[in-house]
Amino acid sequence: MNPEETLLKEADRCVKCGICLPHCPTYTLTRDEGDSPRGRISLIQGIAGGQLDSARANRHLDRCLSCLACQAACPSGVDYSQLIDGIRASRQKSRGERLAHHLITHLPYRSWSRLGLWLYRHTGIRPLLRTLGGRRFRRLDGLLPDQARVGSWRSCYPAATSRQGRVGLFTGCAGRISDRTALDAAIAVLTRLGFEVVVPDDQGCCGAMHQHTGDPRTAETMATINHKAFADKELDAVLYLASGCGTQLAGQPLPVPVFEISQFLNRCHWPYDMALNPVDSAVGLHSPCTLRHQLKLADEPERLLLRIPGIRLIRLDQIQCCGAAGSYLLEQPEMSDALGARAIQQLRDLELQFLATSNSGCALQLASGLRQAGRKIRTVHPVELVEISLRERGSEQT
Numbered sequence: 001m002n003p004e005e006t007l008l009k010e011a012d013r014c015v016k017c018g019i020c021l022p023h024c025p026t027y028t029l030t031r032d033e034g035d036s037p038r039g040r041i042s043l044i045q046g047i048a049g050g051q052l053d054s055a056r057a058n059r060h061l062d063r064c065l066s067c068l069a070c071q072a073a074c075p076s077g078v079d080y081s082q083l084i085d086g087i088r089a090s091r092q093k094s095r096g097e098r099l100a101h102h103l104i105t106h107l108p109y110r111s112w113s114r115l116g117l118w119l120y121r122h123t124g125i126r127p128l129l130r131t132l133g134g135r136r137f138r139r140l141d142g143l144l145p146d147q148a149r150v151g152s153w154r155s156c157y158p159a160a161t162s163r164q165g166r167v168g169l170f171t172g173c174a175g176r177i178s179d180r181t182a183l184d185a186a187i188a189v190l191t192r193l194g195f196e197v198v199v200p201d202d203q204g205c206c207g208a209m210h211q212h213t214g215d216p217r218t219a220e221t222m223a224t225i226n227h228k229a230f231a232d233k234e235l236d237a238v239l240y241l242a243s244g245c246g247t248q249l250a251g252q253p254l255p256v257p258v259f260e261i262s263q264f265l266n267r268c269h270w271p272y273d274m275a276l277n278p279v280d281s282a283v284g285l286h287s288p289c290t291l292r293h294q295l296k297l298a299d300e301p302e303r304l305l306l307r308i309p310g311i312r313l314i315r316l317d318q319i320q321c322c323g324a325a326g327s328y329l330l331e332q333p334e335m336s337d338a339l340g341a342r343a344i345q346q347l348r349d350l351e352l353q354f355l356a357t358s359n360s361g362c363a364l365q366l367a368s369g370l371r372q373a374g375r376k377i378r379t380v381h382p383v384e385l386v387e388i389s390l391r392e393r394g395s396e397q398t
């Protein structure tokens with residue numbers, strides 16, 4: 001069966017019932033059938049069948065977030081992920097797209113990137129590049145938090161108490177900048193729990209950005225790099241923080257079991273003398289699409305955070321999708337902005353000290369929206385709240 005026939009066979013399973021429509025963030029925003037899962041499946045059928053090849057069809061397909069809320073809701077079990085990834089793989093990516101993906105997924109691993117980022121932020125390079133760099137670049141720059149630094153980690157952190165095991169930590173590519181504090185917090189919590197934490201310096205990007213933008217071959221190369229990086233290290237598990245990376249890692253043949261950090265912390269033994277101090281704060285808990293619809297681990301961060309005394313947890317289930325979706329926030333700025341603004345609007349009546357989310361892209365998008373709205377809510381990964389709670393009583397909590 002050729003790739004088009006495979007797509008047509010899967011698309012034929014869609015009975016066009018429309019049950020998925022209210023679950024689709026782009027459809028609920030535009031009310032345009034072309035921006036709905038059902039409409040997109042029809043467009044895929046037209047393109048794969050050779051009856052359709054229009055820029056307008058591709059515009060609707062490009063506006064899909066790959067959030068898979070539709071797939072989770074579909075009673076016919078249509079594999080929408082296969083359809084959207086497959087049709088995107090059949091198209092040539094532009095040089096600009098390839099270059100942008102290469103820079104995002106490779107630069108954070110370079111030893112000179114820390115100095116590069118410092119020079120970028122503290123010299124005249126930034127205004128110059130903002131002028132010359134185009135809209136996509138300016139948008140990326142606008143997401144960069146003020147305190148952004150490229151993380152660097154030792155290859156191994158010893159357990160701080162009776163040893164429970166040895167785990168590998170997956171950093172992610174953009175996460176090395178955006179999740180630096182959260183990754184440090186994860187190391188602090190894991191070592192306090194008695195785990196040795198290995199951070200291989202030869203690990204790479206998970207490949208999700210490539211997989212969902214029509215470049216499965218590069219995604220496979222990334223999988224091979226990560227398999228090698230985490231092999232032969234006598235690990236009990238590999239842990240990730242960003243759920244967007246998790247969806248990709250979960251489908252890869254890594255040499256040891258892979259866990260989301262909250263899921264792992266909920267399963268492991270907590271020493272009786274490891275007291276969590278109260279965090280007297282209202283925390284909005286955002287559930288990324290990847291955690292909810294793809295990994296089906298939405299309850300894990302909540303279970304973890306409920307261990308912390310004093311915390312007032314508010315689930316933000318009303319947010320359908322924040323509009324980050326990997327490179328979507330760069331490539332579909334209008335739709336991404338509109339979804340981001342809708343998410344921030346849905347928080348308007350809530351008095352929160354923290355907004356906790358388990359995905360780097362969502363954290364960047366929501367933090368940027370909160371900054372623009374003048375809201376002083378700190379965006380964190382759930383594991384950061386555990387680390388704050390583990391600190392000495394009276395230390396800074398917000």
Ligand code: SF4
Nearest residue numbers: 014015017018020074
């Ligand atoms: S994708 Fe599933 S839920 Fe949506 S229209 Fe098709 S069959 Fe119905």
Ligand code: SF4
Nearest residue numbers: 024064065067068070
């Ligand atoms: S993946 Fe998300 S944005 Fe795309 S059609 Fe499905 S629900 Fe809509």
